[in-house]
Amino acid sequence: MRIVLIEDAMLIEKEQDVVPFRNRVKEYAVKIGMSVVNQTKLITAASELVRNMLKYAGGGKTKMEVISEGRNSGIRLVFEDNGPGIKDIAQAMKEGFSTGQSLGVGLPGAKRLVNEFEIKSSPGEGTVVSIIKWKNG
Amino acid sequence: MDRIPILRMGNFLLVTIQIDLYDRLAINLETDLVNMVNKTQAKGVLIDISALSIVDSFMGRILGNIGDMARIMDAETVVVGMQPAVAITLVELGLELKGVHTALNVVKGMELLRLKIKDLDTGEEEDEEEEEIATNEDSTD
Numbered sequence: 001m002r003i004v005l006i007e008d009a010m011l012i013e014k015e016q017d018v019v020p021f022r023n024r025v026k027e028y029a030v031k032i033g034m035s036v037v038n039q040t041k042l043i044t045a046a047s048e049l050v051r052n053m054l055k056y057a058g059g060g061k062t063k064m065e066v067i068s069e070g071r072n073s074g075i076r077l078v079f080e081d082n083g084p085g086i087k088d089i090a091q092a093m094k095e096g097f098s099t100g101q102s103l104g105v106g107l108p109g110a111k112r113l114v115n116e117f118e119i120k121s122s123p124g125e126g127t128v129v130s131i132i133k134w135k136n137g
Numbered sequence: 138m139d140r141i142p143i144l145r146m147g148n149f150l151l152v153t154i155q156i157d158l159y160d161r162l163a164i165n166l167e168t169d170l171v172n173m174v175n176k177t178q179a180k181g182v183l184i185d186i187s188a189l190s191i192v193d194s195f196m197g198r199i200l201g202n203i204g205d206m207a208r209i210m211d212a213e214t215v216v217v218g219m220q221p222a223v224a225i226t227l228v229e230l231g232l233e234l235k236g237v238h239t240a241l242n243v244v245k246g247m248e249l250l251r252l253k254i255k256d257l258d259t260g261e262e263e264d265e266e267e268e269e270i271a272t273n274e275d276s277t278d
Contacts, residue, residue, distance in 0.1 A: 015160045022157065022191065040191055040222035044230060047193040095231065105194045109230035 005073075006066040013059040018050055021062060025077065028066055032073045034135045042075060042133040045110040049079045049129050052106050057083020057126065067132070074115070074134035079127075086121040093119070141166045143173050149181040149250060150174065150212075155188045163199045170203055174210045181250035182207050185243055187218030197232040204236035213238065213253045217246035 006028065010021055025046050029039040053060045060081030067076050086092045095108050111117040114131040121127035139162055144151040150173055152166070170182060182203065186192065192200070204214040215238040219227075227234065238253070240246035 019157045019159050026190070037222045037225055040220075040226045041229065044191045044193050044226045047191060047195075048230075051193070051195060105231040109194060109232075112229050112231070113226065 002067055002069045004065050004067050004076075006064075008064040010062050010064070011059070012050055012053060012062055015054060017059075018047065018054070021050055022047055025064060025075065028064055028075055029133075032066060032075070032135050034075070034133070038133060038135070038137075041113040042077075042131075045113040045131060045133070046077055048106040048110040049077075049131070053079050053081045053083070053127075057081035060126075072134050072136055074132050074137075076130065076132045078130040081128075082126040085123045085125050085127055086119075087123050089119055089121060139165075140169065143169060145173075145177055145179070148179060148254065149183055149247070150177065150179045151183050151185070153185040153188070157189065157191070158196065158199075160195065163196060167199055167203055167206070171206045171210060174207055174212045179212050180254045182212055182214040183243065183246050183250060184214065184216045184237075185218045185246075186216060186223075187220065187242075189223065190220070192219075192223050192227055192232075194230060194232060197227060197230075197234060200234060201236045204238075208236065213250060215240050215246045215249050217241065217243055 008024070008028070010017070010024060012018070012021060022043050025043055026039060029042055034042070050062065060079060060083070063078040063080070065076040067074055093107050093111065095105070107119070110131065114133045115137050116132040118130045119127070141152060141154060141162065150170065152170065158166070173179065174182065184200065184203070189196070200216055207214045214236070216234065217240045219239065238249055240249050
């Protein structure tokens, strides 16, 4: 069973919010004793997703949770925006695809860096991405 | 406005990124560096990222851009001091940092730059003295 130990939230409205958000995520990752490599992967994934949110939806809400399941603990992050949504999620998850002028590594890259990755979106409905990085995994 | 200071050391420009950059700061650094390469006719750019705890695709793109732009302006770029965790993450993210050379630390980075520049023009006399001039007037953190 998955238990939520700590819950926190942060609004992302401008690009200057990205660094404080990353620092907050790092604080929780350090708190549960996550290794530096896993911390870096989690924060990088978080940075990609929060940037997407700013770029395509002009910002949104983030939720941070410290969760535990059996002996394992981890960090769950949820990114929720009210932007235009994604028409074709399969295409958005493809390597090298971008509707903006970026490299198109954001979504697929972020997925590779975490243990669990879930995306829900439809045009006009906004996008919700949630990721989990386990301390050992 | 916030700016990352750019130091001039002989033929080289030296940048130490000591804080996590937000987007505007990174874009400023990109334009400042290209302008400085032009102004000082520098042959090499050394960027120390040892204090950066993460490099995401945006930052990776900025570093790549700096390398490409500097090359067009006839200067080589070397990125030094990347933390191991950052390197692991970068590769898994799918970024290869094309366009820039990398070295383990500042000393090795300087050696690499000297080598690269010597390869390009062997006739020029070597300028070993290292003068540090803060060329960026409004370089405050």
